[in-house]
Amino acid sequence: MSVIEVNKDNFEEEVLKSDKIVLVDFFADWCGPCKMLSPIVEQVANENENIKVCKINTDTEPVLAFEYKIMSIPTLISFKDGVLYKKSIGLVSKEEILDLVK
Template sequence: MPIIEINDTNFEDTVKNNDIVLLDFWATWCGPCRSFAPIFEAASEQHQDIAFGKINTEEQQALAAQFQIRSIPTLMIFREQIIIFSQAGSLPAPALEDVIAKVQALDMELVRKEIAEQQESA
């Protein structure tokens, strides 16, 4: 699956219509973002069952603000429309693969149960 350029109009559909979505918040002027781009692209080629999207924080300031992006690159991962990972900074390829494997192995029923318990106690 090719990398999707995410914007205000396709963000919601992308998250709703894909089980797992990896998002790379980046900017053209960001050196670490440019270094991370080939790693992100290689992972997208290896994981055809996962949606990979890039969000240019300069062009999509509303999305960057919505998710309180303060540093770039920031990697954010949704699974079944739930944010399960968000981390600023570039990841080396083995670390990204490790994160992807952990995301795929998650028991989402347990995640939803934990979220419900947190909401009840709040």
């Protein structure tokens, strides 16, 4: 499954109302660690049909970034049944990303 770009208009539908665990990557285009994490997140999305992976650009979606208290990027948040489940800040390994969705 490919990574889904999410914004304030489709956040509720794609993330909060999803019947799968959702991994959300909060990022910015100018962020070096975000660029390093992005291919790993895409690999996780392509290899795991049982989860949904979304990306939110914190520069274009500051309200969502504020709502989920994103102070540093990259930040990964997993949602289960529409509720924040686990959170990780900074560049992490594929194994650590997979731990967020277990």
